Amino acid sequence: MPTERCFHCHEPILTGQQFVLEFEQQQRTFCCLGCQAVADTIIQQGLGDYYRFRTEPATKADAMPADLATELASFDSPDVLADLSSKQGELSKIELSVSGISCAACAWLIERRLKQLTGVAGITVNSGTQRAQIEWLPEQLKLSRILQEISKLGYQASPFAADQEEKIHKAELGRYLKRLAVSGILSMQVMMLAIALYFGEWTGIDPEHQDYLRWISMLLTTPVAFYAALPFVTSAWRSIVNRKMNMDVPVSLAIYYTYFASAYATLTETGEVYFESVCMFVFFLQLGKFFEYRARAKARDATSNLLKIMPVTATQLIDGQPQSTSARRLLPGDLILVKAGETLPADGEVFDGNSSVDESMLTGEYHPIAKARGDAVLAGSVNHDGVLQVKVSQPLALSRLGQIIALQQDTLNQKPKLAEKTDELAQYFVERLLLIALATFLVWFFWIDASRAFWVTLSVLVATCPCALALATPTAITCSLARLNRKHxxxxxxxxxxxxxxxxxxxxxxxxxxxQGRFSVHQVHLLATEHDNASLLNLIANLERHSEHPIGKAFQPYLHQALELSDVQISIGAGISALWQGQRVQVGNAAFCHAEPIPGAMVYLSVANKVLAAIELQDDLxxxxxxxxxxxxxxxxxxxxxxxxxxxxxxxxxxxxxxxxxxxxxxxxxxxxxxxxxxxxxxxxxxxxxxxxxxxxxxxxxxxxxxxxxxxxxxxxxxxxxxxxxxxxxxxxxxxxELAARTIKQNLAWSVGYNVIIIPLAVVGLVSPYIAVLGMSFSSLLVVSNSLRLLKS
CATH class of the missing domain: 3.40.50.1000 (HAD superfamily/HAD-like)
Structure with a gap:
C-alpha cells in the first residue's frame, strides 16, 4: 500500500496523528502541525491558487518557536532598521533573502499575501535569486510582522547578506555540475552499449545478450532521464501552466517519449531502443545550460549588493572624542574625523583641517582637489594627505554616491529588453510540431496501421525533435563566450x-x-630667459621627490641631477617649498607661488619669489x-x-x-x-x-x-x-x-531546413525510428560543429 504524503510538502506521513483540512471539497492530510498551519493560512487568505499552480512541493514547515519570534522582533529596533534598510521619504526599502522558494508559484504566494498587509507599498519576489524587495511604512507595519507573515507561509526570510547569497549560488553551481557529470559519464557508458547493439543488428547477436545490453542501457539511462533532465521538465511544466510553449516542452516530450518507448521495447522484447539518444541529448543540453549559468552568475554577482562599495564605518566626534559608528547612521550636523587615506563616509563641509582629496571615482577627473575649511566634500572620495574634520550635510543614502547607485538601479530597470528571435521561432515550431505528432498518431492509428502508429509518431517526434533548434543559439553563444574569454x-x-x-x-x-590616468608634462611656459626647460624641470623633480602627490609623479622622468635641498616644507593642497643655494624655491599652484594664472597651467615654479615657469600637464592618450x-x-x-x-x-x-x-x-x-x-x-x-x-x-x-x-x-x-x-x-x-550572430543564423537556417525536409518523410512512415535518431544526431552534430568553429578563429 503506497505511503500517504503530506498535501503541503509531499513528505511521507509516518506518524499515527492525523492533521487534516478541507480544500476544494476534499479532506487534505498533512504530516505535521506546522504544514497544516501554513496551509490553513494560505487557504484562509484566499490564496489557494498556489496549490493549483505550483510546480514543486513546498518546504516542510515547522511551527514558529518563541525564540524565533523574539529574534524577528529585534529587527524593529530603530538602529538595526537604519542599518538594514534605506529611507525613501516615508517609505523604508529592504532586500530579503527568502529560503524555501522552489518555483514561480512560491513567489506569487508571498507577493499576494504581503500585498494584503496594511503598510506594504510594494513587493517584488524573484524566484530565481530567492530574494524579495519590499517597500513599506514602518510606522504602520513592523518589519518583524512582515518576516512572521512570510514564516507563516512556510518560508524563512532574513535581511539580505552577501555571504549567504554566495552560499546559495555555490549550491546552485554544484547542482549544475552534478547533473552535467551524471549525464556525461552515463552517456559514454550507454553509447558503448549502443555500439554493441548496432553491430549486433548487422552481424547477429543472441537474443539473451541483446536483452542483457538493453536492460543495462535502461538502468544507466534512468538517472539521466529522472535526475539530469529534471530542469527541462520543470521548465516545460511551468510554460504549460502559463499557457506558453517553450523549447523545453518538445525537448521533455522527446526525452520521455523516447525513454518510455525504449523501456517498453526492453520489457516486451519488441521494437528498437534509443537510450543513447536520450543520454547524449540531455548531456548536450546540460552542457549549454551550464555555460549559460556561468555567464549569468557573473552578471548576477555584479549587482548582488551595490552598497558594498560604500564606506561601512565612520569616526564620529562626540564631545571632541572619536567614536567608531556605522556610516549609515550619520545624520546632518554630525561631526566626523577623516584621516589620510580614508574614504569619506558622507557628503559634508570641511569644518577644520587642510588636505587634498581624490574625487576621480565620482567626477572622472584625476586632478587632486585642495580642501580647506568651508569647502564641500563628497562621500566616496579619498582623503589624500591631511586630517579633516567634516560636518555632515547629507547621510550616506542621500549622498552623491548613494544617488549614483540608486540611479544605476533605475536605469537597470529601464534597460531595453530585445525579444530573442529564437524564442519566437521556437514558439511557432513547438506548437506545430505537437499538432503534427498528434495528427500523425491519429491518422496512422485509425486509418492506416494501428500497430505502426506508436513508432511512426516516435519517428516524427524524434526526427523533428528540435534538438538542432534548441542547440543552435546556446552552443554558438557558449563557443563565442569561450573564444572571447580566450582573447581576454x-x-x-x-x-x-x-x-x-x-x-x-x-x-x-x-x-x-x-x-592612461597618469599626468605628464605637456608644455613649459618659460617666464625667465636665463633658464632652460631641462634645468627648471630637474629642479621641480628634485622638490617633488619629497611628495607623494600624483602630480609629482609627472616630473620623475626629468630628474637628471640630484640637488641639495634643505628645509623642505609641504603645504597640503597647495605645493612644496625648500631652500636651494640659499634661496626659497616653491612649486605648486598659482596662489602658492604668487603667480598670475596662465590658462591651462597647473604647476608654477618660483625662486626667491620670482616666477620662472608655468607648466601645463596632460593625461596621455x-x-x-x-x-x-x-x-x-x-x-x-x-x-x-x-x-x-x-x-x-x-x-x-x-x-x-x-x-x-x-x-x-x-x-x-x-x-x-x-x-x-x-x-x-x-x-x-x-x-x-x-x-x-x-x-x-x-x-x-x-x-x-x-x-x-x-x-x-x-x-x-x-x-x-x-x-x-x-x-x-x-x-x-x-x-x-558579428561572428556569433552569423553562426546563429547559419545554425537556425540548417535546423529549420532540416525539419522542413524530414517532417513530410517521417509523417508518411518513410523514416524509421532508427534513421530518425541518426538524422537528429547528425543535425545536432552539424550545429554543434559549426559553433565549435568559433573556437578555432
Missing amino acids: ILIKNNQVLDRLPDIQQIVFDKTGTLT RPEVPALLQALKAKGYQLGLLTGDSSSQAERVAEQLGFDWLEKGCSPEQKVTVIQQLTRQQQKVMMIGDGINDSACFHAADVSVTLQGSTDLAKNQADVLILRNDLSLLTTLLSGG
Whole structure:
C-alpha cells in the first residue's frame, strides 16, 4: 500500500496523528502541525491558487518557536532598521533573502499575501535569486510582522547578506555540475552499449545478450532521464501552466517519449531502443545550460549588493572624542574625523583641517582637489594627505554616491529588453510540431496501421525533435563566450552577443579610458630667459621627490641631477617649498607661488619669489587609441566623447581623434540623459568607461564595456570586462558579436531546413525510428560543429 504524503510538502506521513483540512471539497492530510498551519493560512487568505499552480512541493514547515519570534522582533529596533534598510521619504526599502522558494508559484504566494498587509507599498519576489524587495511604512507595519507573515507561509526570510547569497549560488553551481557529470559519464557508458547493439543488428547477436545490453542501457539511462533532465521538465511544466510553449516542452516530450518507448521495447522484447539518444541529448543540453549559468552568475554577482562599495564605518566626534559608528547612521550636523587615506563616509563641509582629496571615482577627473575649511566634500572620495574634520550635510543614502547607485538601479530597470528571435521561432515550431505528432498518431492509428502508429509518431517526434533548434543559439553563444574569454574579454550579460551587431554609436569616457590616468608634462611656459626647460624641470623633480602627490609623479622622468635641498616644507593642497643655494624655491599652484594664472597651467615654479615657469600637464592618450578609433570610423560607427572633464583638454582630444560629437563637464546624471536621448532616437549605443560616474550610464546603454584597470564599481556594473588594459580589444569584441550572430543564423537556417525536409518523410512512415535518431544526431552534430568553429578563429 503506497505511503500517504503530506498535501503541503509531499513528505511521507509516518506518524499515527492525523492533521487534516478541507480544500476544494476534499479532506487534505498533512504530516505535521506546522504544514497544516501554513496551509490553513494560505487557504484562509484566499490564496489557494498556489496549490493549483505550483510546480514543486513546498518546504516542510515547522511551527514558529518563541525564540524565533523574539529574534524577528529585534529587527524593529530603530538602529538595526537604519542599518538594514534605506529611507525613501516615508517609505523604508529592504532586500530579503527568502529560503524555501522552489518555483514561480512560491513567489506569487508571498507577493499576494504581503500585498494584503496594511503598510506594504510594494513587493517584488524573484524566484530565481530567492530574494524579495519590499517597500513599506514602518510606522504602520513592523518589519518583524512582515518576516512572521512570510514564516507563516512556510518560508524563512532574513535581511539580505552577501555571504549567504554566495552560499546559495555555490549550491546552485554544484547542482549544475552534478547533473552535467551524471549525464556525461552515463552517456559514454550507454553509447558503448549502443555500439554493441548496432553491430549486433548487422552481424547477429543472441537474443539473451541483446536483452542483457538493453536492460543495462535502461538502468544507466534512468538517472539521466529522472535526475539530469529534471530542469527541462520543470521548465516545460511551468510554460504549460502559463499557457506558453517553450523549447523545453518538445525537448521533455522527446526525452520521455523516447525513454518510455525504449523501456517498453526492453520489457516486451519488441521494437528498437534509443537510450543513447536520450543520454547524449540531455548531456548536450546540460552542457549549454551550464555555460549559460556561468555567464549569468557573473552578471548576477555584479549587482548582488551595490552598497558594498560604500564606506561601512565612520569616526564620529562626540564631545571632541572619536567614536567608531556605522556610516549609515550619520545624520546632518554630525561631526566626523577623516584621516589620510580614508574614504569619506558622507557628503559634508570641511569644518577644520587642510588636505587634498581624490574625487576621480565620482567626477572622472584625476586632478587632486585642495580642501580647506568651508569647502564641500563628497562621500566616496579619498582623503589624500591631511586630517579633516567634516560636518555632515547629507547621510550616506542621500549622498552623491548613494544617488549614483540608486540611479544605476533605475536605469537597470529601464534597460531595453530585445525579444530573442529564437524564442519566437521556437514558439511557432513547438506548437506545430505537437499538432503534427498528434495528427500523425491519429491518422496512422485509425486509418492506416494501428500497430505502426506508436513508432511512426516516435519517428516524427524524434526526427523533428528540435534538438538542432534548441542547440543552435546556446552552443554558438557558449563557443563565442569561450573564444572571447580566450582573447581576454569577459562577457557578463548573455544578451550582449545579440546586441553587438546592431551597435551604431560608440561613446567613450575620456579620463582613464582614452587616457592612461597618469599626468605628464605637456608644455613649459618659460617666464625667465636665463633658464632652460631641462634645468627648471630637474629642479621641480628634485622638490617633488619629497611628495607623494600624483602630480609629482609627472616630473620623475626629468630628474637628471640630484640637488641639495634643505628645509623642505609641504603645504597640503597647495605645493612644496625648500631652500636651494640659499634661496626659497616653491612649486605648486598659482596662489602658492604668487603667480598670475596662465590658462591651462597647473604647476608654477618660483625662486626667491620670482616666477620662472608655468607648466601645463596632460593625461596621455593610450597608445592604441588613435588606430582603434580610425578602425571604428572605417567600419561606420559614430563616435562620441562623454566626459566629466570640463577643461580645454577635452576639446583637444576630441579634435585630435576625430570624434563626431563631444559632451564635456558632465555629471553622472547628465551622462545618463545623453545616453537616453540617443536610445530614444532608436540608436543602439555602446558605452566605454572606467569610473563610478560612468557606471550609472552603463545600464542606460545597450552594451557597456570597461577595462581591467577601472574602478571596482565600473567592473561590477559593465556588461563586458576587457581583462587587459588594452582598448584595441574592442574591435575583437565587435567582430566576435558579428561572428556569433552569423553562426546563429547559419545554425537556425540548417535546423529549420532540416525539419522542413524530414517532417513530410517521417509523417508518411518513410523514416524509421532508427534513421530518425541518426538524422537528429547528425543535425545536432552539424550545429554543434559549426559553433565549435568559433573556437578555432
